[in-house]
Amino acid sequence: MSVVWNEARKVIHILKQNNHNAYIVGGAVRDWLLQREIADVDIVTTATAEEVQSLFSKTFRMNNQHQTVIVRSNLEHFEVTTIRGQSIEDDLHLRDLTINSIAIDDQNELFDPTGGEVDLRAGRLRASNPADRMGEDPLRMLRVYRFVSELGFDIDTSLKEAILHNREAIQKVAVERVVKEWVKLIKGKQCNLALTGMVETKLYSFIPGLSLTKDSLMQLKKLPPLHEESDLICWTLFCLCSNYVDDMPLKRLALSNELLRGIRARLHFFEKRKMQSWLPLALYEATLDVALDVERLRELCGLPSYSFEELSRLWDELPIHDKSELAITGRDLLQSVKRPGPWVKEELRLAEVAVVTKELTNEKTVLLQALERRRAER
Incomplete structure (x- = not known):
């Protein structure tokens, strides 16, 4: 048993000590039965959110439609949700897929009213009353293909029919929720199976925000x-496969500014790399991290690429790796020409380029004299 699993049992034990039934549910049980690594553990209980908060000192009430409380136990965090319906069986019948509708208590007794364990062994994705389950939350249709990608399972005929019938409803789902499932889908080991299935049902054409096409x-x-x-x-690969020249089409996906900046830089230098090998100035402007990612992108796209060792050697050969290493500053320039203005930034950039391309050595006197000569010649 993993540390997080054992810690979850402690939470369940406290709930049971206070006369509340409690169970580990969903993905954690599925992954435990599949002998996969368990990341997050969710718990359901007969206790209300208020009762859960009264029993644990470190909690946070989630602002969602369910009665969910985040409980911290040691260094682990658990989503503890009030059972829907009158029993654990009622709750499990309302979950998206049978393989996620299995619960286990602190005595290792399984509760599996929908036959999820059999479906796990058969490698099958199935839902209890699939039309209702997909209609309740249309994002579940994308989740089906995410599980195809992660597990390589087949989709039950009745579930596939429910997706065909409900597929347009996914247009109403918030793009933030779509993004989380989409990233997991394209990272799955059986991603191709999932993409093939999405083409078959044409679900892709209704997914909001991604602007997916059959070609992409x-x-x-x-x-x-x-x-x-x-x-x-x-x-970045998604952008390349979608023929995006920059990150602008991703703005609608509410990705972080940091992620968007990173994508933009990699797309820019990926395009430059099509035209030429890594020259010193391009490598300097890219930074080693971006350049290494560009070469990885080229490798994944089946293009010739530099090895880590080759690119690292070129990086090490650069005279400087950041403008902070330049031997002169704006203050040095202003000592000779006491006239602030945009010319200072311009001359610093000229010096930076000259040093990187080895036109000039990175020495204060050499750089100041070269810039002085340039001003005199203008």
């Missing part, structure tokens, strides 16, 4: 598995 999905299918890649690499 086919381009994604050509890529090797991305399960070990960063979100930054995955989103």
